[in-house]
Structure formats: C-alpha cells, structure tokens
Amino acid sequence: MKTIPANEAKQSLGRYLEEAQQEPVMIQKHNRPTAVLISAREYDRLRGINVAEFAAFCDRVGTRAKKLGLTEAGLKAILRAA
Numbered sequence: 278m279k280t281i282p283a284n285e286a287k288q289s290l291g292r293y294l295e296e297a298q299q300e301p302v303m304i305q306k307h308n309r310p311t312a313v314l315i316s317a318r319e320y321d322r323l324r325g326i327n328v329a330e331f332a333a334f335c336d337r338v339g340t341r342a343k344k345l346g347l348t349e350a351g352l353k354a355i356l357r358a359a
Contacts (some may be wrong), residue, residue: 279296310328
C-alpha cells in the first residue's frame, strides 16, 4: 500500500484517485495514518462482507435463542423492560 502525506494527496488528488483503482492509498497527516483511499469497487466489496457477516451472526444468535426456548413474545417482553 502506498503511503502519502495529506498535502501531497491534496495537490495530486486525481493521480491518487487513479492509483486507488489498483491498490489502497494511505494518507497521513503529521506522520499519522488519517485515511485510506480505496476504489468504489473495493468499498462495495468490503460493505458486502460486513453485511454477510452480520446476517450470519444474526442467524446464529436466532438459532441459539430458539434452542434455549426464547420466543418472539419473550423477546418483546425483554425489549420492553430494557
């Protein structure tokens, strides 16, 4: 991953937008990582992974709750009490 200072990113944004199509570009401010420039395609891929992971997590929790005898009515009661 290429790392560049923020002022360079500002001066040559077009160039780094093009480079981000091939690989992420780390932007640093005061020698600290501040942002990562990635392609829209990579962003969509990462969002899809997060959504899929969350859906799988919800499925696991739902299956476990059902095995433990939690019903929708029971869940509503718990949520009302919270």
